[in-house]
Amino acid sequence: MTVPMTWLALFSLTALVLLLPMLPALREWRRPRDATPLHIDAQDALDPDLLARRFADRLAQALRESADHLNDQPLVRLAEAAQTAGPAGHPWPLTADEQARGRSQRLWSAAGSVQLPAHIAFHAEVAADDDLRSAKGATYRALLAGRQLWLAEGSQVLRWAHGHDVVVAEGAAIHGRCTAQQRLTLLGQARFQLLHAPLLQFGAPLPPEPEVPAVLPQPDATLPIEWHAGAGRGVAHADLRMPPRHGWQGDLVGMGQVQLGEGCHARGSLKARRTLTAGAGTRIDGHVIAEGAIELGEGCLVQGVVASETAVRLGRGCRIGLPGRPATVTAPHIEVAEGVVVHGTVWAGEQGLALSGSPGVASANPVPPQPALSPTLPPDLKAAA
Structure with a gap:
């Protein structure tokens, strides 16, 4: 082997070793398939609904172009007549393999409002133009609703969830971020990491506190201040x-x-x-x-x-x-009691718990x-x- 060939081989091996740790990230960027929670850092907390906005923009463009894939994932567009998951309506159009495995890797977009089927985990994004209601105890990668998003009892979201108004039921778990354009309500005990909305309501609201004096004195001079x-x-x-x-x-x-x-x-x-x-x-x-x-x-x-x-x-x-x-409100661990109201963001670096x-x-x-x-x-x- 000549000297140039030796150096070329050494360079190729070095590049391969450096790129190996990056391959999972590159695959996620090209074709996001894994259904695991994403880490949230300080930059994410400054723009909580970024992932939802970006996905909504890409989905809107794909629908305008009548595309059948988005980011190399199959894209299914449901008409309003095929959205009912209940026994009296049309069955959810799952493949035999999806029904057998109990999960779907396809990306779903529904016209109008939609009720997601029970006993099916969605490992790709699910969107609805209007209302979106999850199934009890089901697992989702990401959910997007044009109007109200309802996270049913015991359901969990791994990446993000977003709607104009969002309601989180008892026992739900939000491992990523949950954001709302107007109001986000947690009805009972729930686990979360990042919540954001102009109005965050934990349980039933309580009466407002009485007014306080407009002018305040200095504290007692005997205090060690x-x-x-x-x-x-x-x-x-x-x-x-x-x-x-x-x-x-x-x-x-x-x-x-x-x-x-x-x-x-x-x-x-x-x-x-x-x-x-x-x-x-x-x-x-x-x-x-x-x-x-x-x-x-x-x-x-x-x-x-x-x-x-x-x-x-x-x-x-x-x-x-x-x-x-x-x-x-930010800390590694956050606990929130009933009746709390937050205007803005609640970010638990490790674990957040809403208590009813x-x-x-x-x-x-x-x-x-x-x-x-x-x-x-x-x-x-x-x-x-």
């Missing part, structure tokens, strides 16, 4: 216990634990190096950020971001963000701290407060 008037910020160099019904203006940074009594009002942001706990009815007009766990009691209101490097627990009836001013009928704090069994599992927060969130 060093106030910097020019910066509009106070620093507690040790653990801080704020008495109930205290109010103040300005940001507050706790170098240790921060515990607020019931009915406190902070016209500013809070940041804690360790855990941060807020009593029932507390209102915070800025961000709440902590390295330790954040625990908000019943009926708390936070207008800004709630971010923890460990865990967030939202008590019954908490409200995060405001209409037209979306906010984000849980009074007070979302869970009596705190999630163990796991700082190493923290999601990467955007720089503006790290620097807040």
